[in-house]
Amino acid sequence: MVKVQVGCTSYMIMTMCMYALANCLHTNDLNIGRLRPLLCRIYLFKGLFHPFRCFREMAEIPSTSSSTFMEPSKDEVVARLRQMDATEMLAGLPPLPTSLPKAAVLIPLFYRNRQLHVLLTVRSTNLKSHRGEVAFPGGKSDEGDADLKTTALRETEEEIGLARERVQVVAQLGPTFALKGTLVIPVVGFIPDDFTPVPNPDEVSDVFTVPFSTFLRTEDHMQREWKDDSGYEYTLNFFNHLEGGKQFITFGLTASICITAATICFARSPDFKSVVQYDPSNPRKILELSKNSYMRRLRKLKKVGQGKL
Numbered sequence: 222m223v224k225v226q227v228g229c230t231s232y233m234i235m236t237m238c239m240y241a242l243a244n245c246l247h248t249n250d251l252n253i254g255r256l257r258p259l260l261c262r263i264y265l266f267k268g269l270f271h272p273f274r275c276f277r278e279m280a281e282i283p284s285t286s287s288s289t290f291m292e293p294s295k296d297e298v299v300a301r302l303r304q305m306d307a308t309e310m311l312a313g314l315p316p317l318p319t320s321l322p323k324a325a326v327l328i329p330l331f332y333r334n335r336q337l338h339v340l341l342t343v344r345s346t347n348l349k350s351h352r353g354e355v356a357f358p359g360g361k362s363d364e365g366d367a368d369l370k371t372t373a374l375r376e377t378e379e380e381i382g383l384a385r386e387r388v389q390v391v392a393q394l395g396p397t398f399a400l401k402g403t404l405v406i407p408v409v410g411f412i413p414d415d416f417t418p419v420p421n422p423d424e425v426s427d428v429f430t431v432p433f434s435t436f437l438r439t440e441d442h443m444q445r446e447w448k449d450d451s452g453y454e455y456t457l458n459f460f461n462h463l464e465g466g467k468q469f470i471t472f473g474l475t476a477s478i479c480i481t482a483a484t485i486c487f488a489r490s491p492d493f494k495s496v497v498q499y500d501p502s503n504p505r506k507i508l509e510l511s512k513n514s515y516m517r518r519l520r521k522l523k524k525v526g527q528g529k530l
Contacts, residue, residue: 306392325373326359382419395511
């Protein structure tokens with residue numbers, strides 16, 4: 222459920238089924254794990270998941286209870302994010318083909334009752350892609366954007382009415398890629414805790430907030446493994462959130478970015494299986510993951526250009 226992410230319209234259908242069941246049951250305690258029969262026929266682009274294969278074919282990863290969380294102060298979060306700022310690393314990476322789409326998203330953080338929160342949006346059903354999915358504010362870069370940080374701030378202002386001068390930009394995280402190949406740069410910033418979103422109905426149907434530690438906990442979280450026909454294994458994370466009687470499911474690239482950013486902010490690894498792990502002796506190892514992913518993608522693009530794939 223994200224703007225530029227691993228996922229497609231069938232995920233929206235899955236989520237709509239969840240919403241419908243929740244309404245039918247009149248329950249405020251609907252857990253994803255109870256909805257296994259509905260989580261079938263998930264499709265992803267370009268053969269990652271073969272159509273009509275049921276969700277139950279994926280192996281569920283056992284999880285344990287979450288450990289105790291200590292909420293970091295804003296100063297601690299800012300210091301950790303700045304330590305992980307990828308701006309310099311991004312400038313030193315070999316360029317990707319100019320034809321490759323580029324995008325940026327804003328990770329809008331704020332404190333509520335001394336607890337770190339993140340603001341997320343729900344894509345409008347009027348959009349051509351990823352309708353009704355959970356997303357960060359952000360989108361593809363325009364020719365007039367000075368850089369991808371500008372892209373994230375411009376798109377955020379257009380989508381939810383948050384003026385760019387009200388965002389305290391702290392850091393850019395490492396590069397990642399959407400399923401269709403778009404390069405995505407997450408920009409982390411603090412927003413006023415009294416900000417009231419004004420969603421642009423052409424782009425955003427809803428806005429909600431989540432405690433950021435949600436993306437490190439096992440509660441209201443489900444994880445599945447899938448191996449595609451080429452033998453490559455994927456781990457999918459789903460996070461369930463209830464707010465104002467509405468059910469929100471965060472997954473795909475949005476969930477992945479949330480996991481990475483929360484790991485940095487809390488200086489700790491998730492309580493579930495994850496490739497993202499916090500190493501106190503070398504926190505910037507997380508950046509190496511994204512750099513390696515970038516270089517793999519670049520090598521693959523070069524092979525395609527040379528007709529080797």
